Amino acid sequence: MYKFSYTEVSENLPGKKSDTFEDNVTKSTTENMENIGQRIKELRKRLGLSQREFAKKIGKATISIAKWEAGDRTPDESTLKLIAKEFNVNEEWLKTGKGEMFVETPIKEEGIKVPFYPEATLSAGEGIEATTEEHFWVEISPDLMLxxxxxxxxxxxxxxxxxxDSMEPTLKSGSVVMVRLWEYEQNLINGxxxxxxxxxxxxxxxxxxxxxxKVITFKSDNPNYSSFQMKREELDRVKIIGRVLIDMSGVY
Structure with a gap:
């Protein structure tokens, strides 16, 4: 004769609150809103658009884009279809994250032409006189820039x-740097x-x-070089070209 024993375990133990169906639906909806917003942000950055530019292309307010990306709101079905159509995006990816971002691969996008001034040398040292404005164009793919x-x-x-060598080890002599021009930022970033x-x-x-x-210090990364300072009233001697984004050496 066999003897069976069993123990019943209640999932609703005293003091433990289980998720209700409504809780799970709310949680799932919130996560989906956040994920769609994250994909919209990823798409926007991939396209190189500001929130304002993105909003203008689909006829929405900038604040709507900000709320989507923050996960506070989610676009309705018609808006998702509009985004997919306007930017040639895979609607399934936009909704669920499945598949490729674009209906067609973005590698077909036109390259971005950037002027290169080989003789306008930046001095990582004592300063070099600017003698020429001759340049040629370098094409950079959006994929590479991203x-x-x-x-x-x-x-x-x-x-x-x-x-x-005054900016070594960050920038070596002979480096080619990509610079974001001052007129497109107009904001000095400390450091x-x-x-x-x-x-x-x-x-x-x-x-x-x-x-x-009210002093700005222009500092070398190489500790063997001294820094120099300027007070506010002296800054009319300075013309900012732009912020260095990256050392492009070895990329091409």
Whole structure:
């Protein structure tokens, strides 16, 4: 004769609250909203568009894009179809994350042409006089730019060579740097590296801002080189070319 024994285990133990069906639906809906918003943000960055530019292309308010990307709201079915049609996006990917982002591979996108000034050398040292504006064009694919700097800029870029060792190990002599032009940012970022002119000479240095004493320090990464400072009233001698985004050496 066999003897069977069993123990019943209640999932609803005293003091333990189980998720209701409504809880699970709410949780699933929230996660889906966040995921769609993340994919919209990924798409927008892939296209190199600001929230304002993205919104304009689909006839929506900029605040709507911001709320989607933050997961506070989710676009309705008709808006998802509009996004898919406008940007040639795989609607299934947009909704669920399955499949490829684009209906056609984005590698077919037209390359971004960036001017390269081989003679306008940036000094990582004592300063070099700017003697020429001759340049030629370098084409960079959106895929490569996204991989290198995490965003696609279609305007406001230039390539400049660096001479000297004052910015080593960050930038070596002979490097070619990609610069985001000042007129496209108009915002000095503390700790970033900038290309600039002082009294006609070209430099590349790291910028440190002291808002209390109203002083900007132009600093070399190489400790063997000294820094120099300028007060606010002296800054009319400085013309900022732009922020250094990345060393392109070895990319081409």
């Amino acid at each position: 991989k290198l700097i995490g965003v696609v800029y279609r305007r406001g870029l230039t390539l400049l060579p660096v001479y000297g 970033a590296i900038y290309a600039f002119r002082v009294d006609g000479d070209l430099f590349v240095k790291r910028v440190e801002i002291d808002p209390v004493n």
